[in-house]
Amino acid sequence: MRLVETGNHVAAWGVRLARVEVVSAYPITPQTQVIEEISRFIDEGEMQCEYIPVESEHSAMAALIASAAMGVRSFSATSAHGLAYMHELLHWAAGIRLPMVMVNVNRALGPGWNIWCDHQDTLAARDTGWIQIHCASHQEILDTVIQAYRISEDPKVNLPVMVCYDAIFLSHNYMQVEIPSQEDVDRFLPPFRSLWRLDLHHPLTHGSVIYPDDYEEVRYSMFRGMENAREVVKAAAREYRETVGGYHGELVDAYGIEDAEHALVAMGSMASEARVAVEALREAGHRFGLVRVRSYRPFPVEECRRLLAGLQKVLVLDRSISFGMEGPLYSEVKASLYGHGDAVIYDLVTGLGGRDVTYEFIAENAVAALEGRLDAGSVWPSVRLNRHHLVSKSGVERLGSKGGAR
DSSP: OEEEEEHHHHHHHHHHTTTOOEEEEEOOOOTHEEEHHHHHHHTSSSSSOOEEESSSHHHHHHHHHHHTTOOOOOEEEHHHHHHTTHHHHHHHHHHTTTTOOOEEEOOOSSSSSSOSOOOHHHHHGGGGEEEEEOSHHHHHHHHHHHOOOOHHHTTOOOOOEEEEEEEEEETSSSEEEEOHHHHHHHHHOOOOOSSSSTTTOOEEEEEEEEOOOHHHHHHHHHHHHHHHHHHHHHHHHHHHHTTTOOOOSSEEEESTTTTOEEEEETTTTTTHHHHHHHHHHTTOOOEEEEEEOOOEEOOOOOHHHHHHHHHHHEEEESSSOOSSSSSSSHHHHHHHHSSSSSOEEEEEEOOOOGGGOOOOHHHHHHHHHHTSSSSSSEEETTTTHHHHHHTHHHHHHHTTSOSSSO
16 A cells, blocks of 8 residues: 655554554654544444553653563654653663564754754664664654564563654655555564563563673673664565565665775764765766665674775764764764774764754765865854855766755
C-alpha cells in the first residue's frame, strides 16, 4: 500500500505493524501526532494495544519500563524537553536490559523556546545505553521502527532503541511511503519472547542494589550488548530487505564515495541537502562524497575508517554542540580516524534550532576548505557575526553550477 503521509503518522504505522501491545506517552510538540495516530488506530479497532496516558514524560518512561518488564512489546515517543525529563529513567531502562523502542523527534532545547530541529536532545543522551538510529526519510522511519524491535529484542543485544528523526523537516512534512503487508512484517518480526519478566507467581528482584564487586560486570554486559548491536543491526536490515523489502538500513549510507578525494559527513535530513551539495561540487570538478551516519550508538567506527581514512578533507556537519568542546558528531568522527590516514577534519556547527542549511551553503564551505579559507576544527559558519567572513559570495559562483534540483 502506498501512502503520502507525515513522518509522524508513518512512525505510527511502524508501531502498528510491529504489533506493539502497550503505548505510554505524554504529548509534546512536534511528537504529539505520533501518539494521536496510534490512539486513532486503537479507537477504530485497527490495533490491539493498551494506551496509557500519563501526566509527564518521566511517568511515560516509568510505565514503559513496567510493561517491558512484564514481557510486553512496548513503545513511546517524545521530543526535546520530554526526553530530558525522562533522562534518569533512560539509564534505568538500559541498565535493567529491557527491550523497547521509543521515537524521539529531534527538537532544539530551550531557552529560548524552539519547536524546530537540532540534535542536542538525543546526543545529550549518548551515554545512557540506548541504541540511537537517525533517519533521513519517511520510508526509513517506517522500516527502522519495525527493525528496531528486532534489534532490541535480540538476546545478544537486549537494549532499548531510540529511533530519531528531525522535527518539522520530517515529522510534519509529507512524503510518499510504501506500507508493507502485515503478513510480511509478521514473518520478519515474531512475537516478543522476553529473556525474563516479572511474574506474581514466580517473584524476583531485578535491578536492585549492586555492590562494587559486581557493578562493573553489569556495565560490561551493557557494553557487550551495544557492541553486538553492530552486527545485529546489519543482519536485521538484510533479513528485512529479503522478507519485507524497503530500506536496507546499514550503520552508514555512502554516496559518491568510491572515487572521492574529500567527503561530507552528516546525520538526519541535513544529509539529503548534503547529497545535493555533493552533486554540485562534482559538477564543478571537486570529487566529494557523502557519508551519512545512521547509527550514532553504536558508532560506526570501522565504517568511518574504511570510507574516510584515505581522503584529503572531511567536513562534518554538526546539528548540535558540546559546550566547552566541539560538535559531538565531529568528536566521534575525529576519534574514529585518529591514527588512520591524514585527512584534515572540519566541523561545521550549523542548523541549530531549525535554521535552514542549503546545499549552496554547504558547498560554499566545502570550497572554502579546499581553498584554505576555512579553519580546521569547529567553526560556526551560519552565525551572523561569522557568516560573511568564512566564505565569500563568489563561493557558489566558483561551483559553476546550480547543483541540481532540491
